Amino acid sequence: LGDPARDAQARLLAEAHRAFAQARYPTAVLFFTRFIERAPDSRHAAEARWWLGQAHEQLGDYAAAMQEYRIVAAGALSARANGREYE
Numbered sequence: 001l002g003d004p005a006r007d008a009q010a011r012l013l014a015e016a017h018r019a020f021a022q023a024r025y026p027t028a029v030l031f032f033t034r035f036i037e038r039a040p041d042s043r044h045a046a047e048a049r050w051w052l053g054q055a056h057e058q059l060g061d062y063a064a065a066m067q068e069y070r071i072v073a074a075g076a077l078s079a080r081a082n083g084r085e086y087e
Contacts, residue, residue, distance in 0.1 A: 009035065009038065009039045009042060009044075012031060012034060012035045012038070013031075013032075013035050013044055013047075013048060015031050016028055016031030016032045016034075016035060016048070016051065017051065019031055020051060020054065020055055020058075023058075025055045025058045025059045026059065028051070028052075028055040029052060029055045029056060029059070032048050032049075032051055032052035032055060033052060035048045036048050036049060036052065046072050049068045049071055049072050050068070050069070050072055052068045053065040053066070053067075053068035053069045053072075056068065
């Protein structure tokens with residue numbers, strides 16, 4: 001048996017990536033944001049923030065993109081499993 005909460009988080013992150021890949025950037029922003037809000041301590045938090053920045057960038061919202069990149073680069077997520085690879 002899997003953890004239902006973790007499974008839901010994985011599905012949400014997968015949907016966010018799918019939306020980005022399909023150039024549905026407003027939907028990607030919504031899903032990545034929702035993932036971050038629901039799983040702020042996830043080992044995928046840095047990944048989600050980086051992709052959220054990418055989606056904002058694709059929408060031309062450079063200020064929002066930079067805000068996400070700065071959070072990752074500031075090292076706030078470095079202690080987590082994969083935070084350093086997005087710095």
